[in-house]
Amino acid sequence: MIEFNDVNAALTLLTSSLDAWIWLIPGLAIGLFFGAMPGISITMAMAIFLPMTMYMDFLPSIIFLTAIYTAAGFGGSVPAVLMNIPGTSSAVATTFDGYPMSRAGRHNEALGVALAASVIGTLFAYILLMFLIAPVSRVVLKLGPLELFAVAVWGMLLLGSLTGRSMSRGLLAGAFGVLVGTMGMNTAGHLRNPLELPWLFDGVPVIPAMMGLLAASQLIGLITTDYLIEDEASRKISLKKIIGGMRLALTHPTIILRGSVIGVLVGTIPGVGSSISNLLSYSETKRNAHDADTFGTGNPKGVIAAESANSSSEGGAMATMLALGIPGGGATAILLAAFAMQNIVGGPSFIANNKDIVYAIIFANFAQAVLLLGIGLGFVYIAGYVVRVPLRYLIPSVLVVSTFGAYAIEGNAAGPITLVVFSVIGWAMVRYGYPVAAAVVGLLLGSLLEQNLIRTNQISGGDFIGYAMERPIALVIFALMAISMALSALAKHRRKSRLANLPDQSM
Amino acid sequence: MNNNFTRRDMLRIASVGAAAATVASPAILRAQSGYPDRPINVVIPFDTGGYNDRLARASAPFLQEALGQPLNMINRGGAGALLGHTFFMQQPDDGYTISCSSFGPYVPLNILTQDAPFTVDDFHMINLPSQDYTLMATAADSDIQDAADVIARLQENPGSLSIGIQPASADLVNLMLLLDAHGIERDAVRLVTYDGGGPARNAAAGGVVDIALVGGQGFLPLREQIRPVLVFDEVDNDDWGGDLITDVSGADAEFVYGSQRGWGVHSSFVEKHPDRYEILLNAIETASKSPEMIESLTNQQLATDWRGPEVSNRALRNTAAVMEQHIDLLAGT
Numbered sequence A: 001m002i003e004f005n006d007v008n009a010a011l012t013l014l015t016s017s018l019d020a021w022i023w024l025i026p027g028l029a030i031g032l033f034f035g036a037m038p039g040i041s042i043t044m045a046m047a048i049f050l051p052m053t054m055y056m057d058f059l060p061s062i063i064f065l066t067a068i069y070t071a072a073g074f075g076g077s078v079p080a081v082l083m084n085i086p087g088t089s090s091a092v093a094t095t096f097d098g099y100p101m102s103r104a105g106r107h108n109e110a111l112g113v114a115l116a117a118s119v120i121g122t123l124f125a126y127i128l129l130m131f132l133i134a135p136v137s138r139v140v141l142k143l144g145p146l147e148l149f150a151v152a153v154w155g156m157l158l159l160g161s162l163t164g165r166s167m168s169r170g171l172l173a174g175a176f177g178v179l180v181g182t183m184g185m186n187t188a189g190h191l192r193n194p195l196e197l198p199w200l201f202d203g204v205p206v207i208p209a210m211m212g213l214l215a216a217s218q219l220i221g222l223i224t225t226d227y228l229i230e231d232e233a234s235r236k237i238s239l240k241k242i243i244g245g246m247r248l249a250l251t252h253p254t255i256i257l258r259g260s261v262i263g264v265l266v267g268t269i270p271g272v273g274s275s276i277s278n279l280l281s282y283s284e285t286k287r288n289a290h291d292a293d294t295f296g297t298g299n300p301k302g303v304i305a306a307e308s309a310n311s312s313s314e315g316g317a318m319a320t321m322l323a324l325g326i327p328g329g330g331a332t333a334i335l336l337a338a339f340a341m342q343n344i345v346g347g348p349s350f351i352a353n354n355k356d357i358v359y360a361i362i363f364a365n366f367a368q369a370v371l372l373l374g375i376g377l378g379f380v381y382i383a384g385y386v387v388r389v390p391l392r393y394l395i396p397s398v399l400v401v402s403t404f405g406a407y408a409i410e411g412n413a414a415g416p417i418t419l420v421v422f423s424v425i426g427w428a429m430v431r432y433g434y435p436v437a438a439a440v441v442g443l444l445l446g447s448l449l450e451q452n453l454i455r456t457n458q459i460s461g462g463d464f465i466g467y468a469m470e471r472p473i474a475l476v477i478f479a480l481m482a483i484s485m486a487l488s489a490l491a492k493h494r495r496k497s498r499l500a501n502l503p504d505q506s507m
Numbered sequence B: 001m002n003n004n005f006t007r008r009d010m011l012r013i014a015s016v017g018a019a020a021a022t023v024a025s026p027a028i029l030r031a032q033s034g035y036p037d038r039p040i041n042v043v044i045p046f047d048t049g050g051y052n053d054r055l056a057r058a059s060a061p062f063l064q065e066a067l068g069q070p071l072n073m074i075n076r077g078g079a080g081a082l083l084g085h086t087f088f089m090q091q092p093d094d095g096y097t098i099s100c101s102s103f104g105p106y107v108p109l110n111i112l113t114q115d116a117p118f119t120v121d122d123f124h125m126i127n128l129p130s131q132d133y134t135l136m137a138t139a140a141d142s143d144i145q146d147a148a149d150v151i152a153r154l155q156e157n158p159g160s161l162s163i164g165i166q167p168a169s170a171d172l173v174n175l176m177l178l179l180d181a182h183g184i185e186r187d188a189v190r191l192v193t194y195d196g197g198g199p200a201r202n203a204a205a206g207g208v209v210d211i212a213l214v215g216g217q218g219f220l221p222l223r224e225q226i227r228p229v230l231v232f233d234e235v236d237n238d239d240w241g242g243d244l245i246t247d248v249s250g251a252d253a254e255f256v257y258g259s260q261r262g263w264g265v266h267s268s269f270v271e272k273h274p275d276r277y278e279i280l281l282n283a284i285e286t287a288s289k290s291p292e293m294i295e296s297l298t299n300q301q302l303a304t305d306w307r308g309p310e311v312s313n314r315a316l317r318n319t320a321a322v323m324e325q326h327i328d329l330l331a332g333t
Helices: A004-016 A024-036 A042-049 A051-057 A058-077 A077-083 A089-102 A107-142 A146-163 A167-181 A207-222 A239-250 A251-267 A276-286 A300-324 A330-341 A349-351 A355-388 A391-410 A414-433 A434-459 A464-469 A471-507 B006-026 B051-067 B079-090 B103-114 B147-156 B169-182 B196-204 B217-225 B267-272 B272-288 B291-299 B308-325
Strands: B040-044 B071-075 B099-104 B124-132 B132-138 B164-166 B190-193 B211-215 B226-231 B258-264
Touching: A004 A355, A024 A042, A024 A058, A024 A077, A024 A355, A042 A051, A042 A058, A042 A330, A051 A058, A051 A330, A051 B051, A051 B103, A058 A077, A058 A107, A058 A300, A058 A355, A058 B147, A077 A089, A077 A107, A077 A207, A077 A300, A077 A355, A089 A207, A089 A276, A089 A300, A089 A434, A089 B211, A107 A239, A107 A251, A107 A300, A107 A355, A146 A167, A146 A276, A146 A434, A146 A471, A167 A434, A207 A391, A207 A414, A207 A434, A239 A300, A239 A355, A239 B079, A251 A276, A251 A300, A276 A300, A276 A434, A276 A471, A300 A330, A300 A355, A330 B051, A330 B291, A349 A355, A391 A414, A414 A434, A434 A464, A434 B190, A464 A471, B040 B051, B040 B079, B051 B071, B051 B099, B051 B258, B051 B272, B051 B291, B071 B211, B079 B099, B079 B103, B099 B103, B103 B258, B103 B308, B124 B267, B124 B308, B132 B169, B132 B196, B132 B217, B147 B226, B164 B169, B164 B196, B169 B211, B169 B308, B196 B211, B196 B217, B196 B226, B211 B217, B211 B267, B217 B226, B258 B267, B258 B272, B258 B308, B267 B272
Parallel strands: B040 B071, B040 B099, B164 B190, B164 B211
Antiparallel strands: B099 B258, B124 B258, B132 B211, B132 B226
């Protein structure tokens, strides 16, 4: 499956000149910085630096851009952990446990865990990519609306575990998120916009709404507190603890493995990607964990699950892009544009004719992952100082930066207005005991769910069962979902009966 | 309690930030007397990475050279270009804000379906190099052979094929005109609606839908995975080898063009500042005809043909007129 001639050629390509390597570190640094800025998406960071690559050779330009891609994916988790703001939508699940860890004074560990899980996820994804490119190109395009609907339903299962104390309030919050997510023009061209506000034709801007729900609502709630971490002694920035967190991540290889596989597979599907994979991985990990009830209160496993999945989605998206010439999302669209600038067209013939370049890209990404470990360590060390800033400075600064970010995403006042409206909603939800995380998950998955349900209906002419019988992949996904749920229910049952039996034995 | 950050520290940090911002702000490349004497904003009513964004950014180095001023890209995506077009119209008509967009069919669509606060006549086209067309395609391994096959199957049973399409699009108008021309009932076909050209093309290439009607230029990178069935144009500019609509529905077949993309300004700018308009027009013409720009853009599968204002404005207005005739098709499906 791996052709060693091409591997050799790739190594020669990479080692023959320094050019390719010079751009690695600046790319990583740029990616980390932009990824950590709330509101600047990975795509935006890559688009800003795309023109620069016109004056580079092909390999250096691709290495530079993929370095930004890799690092921005991790950069998003830094504000997620420290301030409950997902820098990108792929870091939503990172906030669930990363931020509670920070509040408890375990910010060093949380950042270390996130970094290690990201690096291993990236490495693992590119290793899988070497073997997966060929099969991926055969399967990905065959995925239709029913398959995507199945993925969305799988994601919705997460709602069940985000409900907090009251099931009904959790589901209500989730339903609210789904409803908000379906505003605007639907896929069949019908407009759900009773106020006829032009800003809402595309629905509620998701990222500002998410920032408002998750971050601003938290920060408003902290107004009477002096520091993010109450205990002064815990406010230390400790390299040792960050590295300890990285070690901690290594003790959970199954979670990383599961996260990476989910990340790669979901990443290959055009239009789905890392913003869904981190939720799926978190949900699966929580359901299979023996300490599931501590998830959401600062369990490092939650961070590992989210980060290994969102960073490995990059590898999946790259597989689709290289194998089919199809961009799965904005970031790979920019990479394809960079290919085009160099007069290279992605797609099946590109892989067939340029295996050496494909392997060179993969190897360069291994190097990126390893270097990210070092540069990321320095970055989180500096970023960690946020916990030592008094909240009376931090809260206004973060709100201002978030507002600018929300403006940057939308390019008009709709972003900041959405942020403010959803901050108030988020604050009220927290105040009255409704889980905001469930609303965010509903918001992220609502449109995916609805669009694909509509399309399944259109394509099948209303005959869902008959159509499903012709879609083996969808049936496999549904079956896997059922098996996964059954297994975790069985495990829970066993644990319960073991606990119930314990007193008997002691007697 | 011991504060780690004093007020003075915060002020110091803020001032360093402000200084950095000053240093980083772009210096004016070449000071000139007269227009343009400052950078020109380019409003792109789509997000980064799409055709218009790529076209604007790829053309920028050559236009900057011809104009002697840097171009500043502003992406204002959303609501089918309505937000971007509205924003552009709100900017001063002094030639310091121009736009790179799919004016056709989006300006007419904004007006007909979204109650836009502008008219087609508010826009003046300088050059629309890219004129896309609808392509009907099926998966490379599909058993559908050609346009006659598709029409025959639909005539026998209009619901027999699933058809991938974008709602309220030029492609939908073309499909309905084709159905009318061959006596197929409009309401009986099985439409599967997609939110963008990309997903609809992927659905065709993967055989998720039986056929899809989408902008043809976007199909170019997928050439190996699809079988072109019908080109909605009088000529087969991209050498698909499929049937032409004029072969299938007769020489006077009615159809509309897809995206007409390129450079536009406010119509009021042309009246108010004819001298500036002349300079801008010449710069775009010079750049578009320069061998360097043609080579660079061709490599990126972007169009550079110089059609000029007369042809470009006529093309946009034709599209608007045909769209208006078929306004009933543009509501939700």
